[in-house]
Amino acid sequence: MVLSSARHITHMDLDTFFVSVECLRNPKLKGKPVLIGGMSDRGVVASCSYEARKFGIHSGMAMKIAKRLCSHAHVVKxxxxxxxxxxxxxxxxxxxxxxxxxxxxxxxxxxxxxxMDKFFGCLKYSDELKKKIVKESGLSISYALASNKLVSKVATNEVKPNGQLEIPFGNEKTFLSPLSIMKIPGIGKETGYRLLKMGVETVKTLSEIPVNMLYNLLGKWGIELHRKANGIDETPVIPYREQKSIGTEETFTTDTIDVKLLHQELVRMTEKIAFELRSQEKLTGCVVVKIRYSDFQTEQKQMTIDYTAFDDILIQKVKELFTGLYTKRQLIRLIGVRFTDLISGTHQIDMFNDSQEAIKLHQAMDSIKKQFGQQYLMRASACMDNKNITHAPKPYKT
Known part of the structure; x- marks a missing residue:
């Protein structure tokens, strides 16, 4: 194991990332209160500018409340x-x-x-990397250099936006001590409330509590919390791995039991992420369908399939999964489709099922979508009245 004294970990965090991207696309938004998220009152704030945060707005807040707090904010889908x-x-x-x-x-x-400190100096190298990212992306980014992931992350949050900071080895505890306990990653509202009730407000106070007392209060998490408060973190940097899944979810403006509407939306969602699969030259070997009822109970079902990226096959599998999953006939708030077990490659023609016409049709459809956009070409079965949709299907990847 590498000793803490030998480690140099830089944490980099893009400043208000979604907002920064939108400001690049529309420079008129710079310096103004901006809300990113769903456009309807049922939507939530995915991100907001620092100007909007001055009004008490934060990520995860209902868009309806955010617009009340700052009526002149620019709302971007x-x-x-x-x-x-x-x-x-x-x-x-x-x-x-x-x-x-x-x-x-x-x-x-x-x-x-x-x-790398032997050759370049880690602080200098981190600074050069920051400048390179800003130059090539146009995005603002902050970073902190420390001996472990915990301290570097906390330090980055302290110098945002567009900041940089080094916490030399041996100064971890000194840096953390005056900070609020809520700055420690992993301390949520419930744990924070329990500690604040005990009069524990700063990391310094938390670090001085005997580990046995924290264990009696919080179990194993108490032991980990004691280490964090003392600036100790041996968590390794885990090498980045390829994307494992791709999916999309849809929240309805009004909870629905309309099966026809649900099928239409499933077709549209499946088409969207299947096209993205093909664009990335990837195939999926597993399909997952998720539903969330009006009482927020969530269920999902998955099916292993032969590797494919063809709409016809994937739509059929998605419908089969949905039929087997939706048995309660209760109002649905959200539906989702996800493809997992991804591999690189293109669709292999199945001589028993795929006709030459079908292959050419998919190629022609993809060509049109790439040239003009996905929204201009879709199956008739996916066409629907979008009044019951909170926002366009939201893709996500893992």
């Missing part, structure tokens, strides 16, 4: 395709520049520069 594009761009820059990195989320990275 989420475009996850654009965010994924810029995320991949930044990922490629980091991939080409460092020996080991972990992509913690769409806009957050851990970089292990251990050993």
């Amino acid at each position: 989420s475009d996850y395709e654009a965010y994924s594009k810029y995320s991949r761009l930044v990922t490629d820059v980091i991939k080409d520049s460092v020996p080991l990195y972990e992509k913690a989320s769409i806009d957050e990275f851990y970089i292990d520069l251990t050993g």
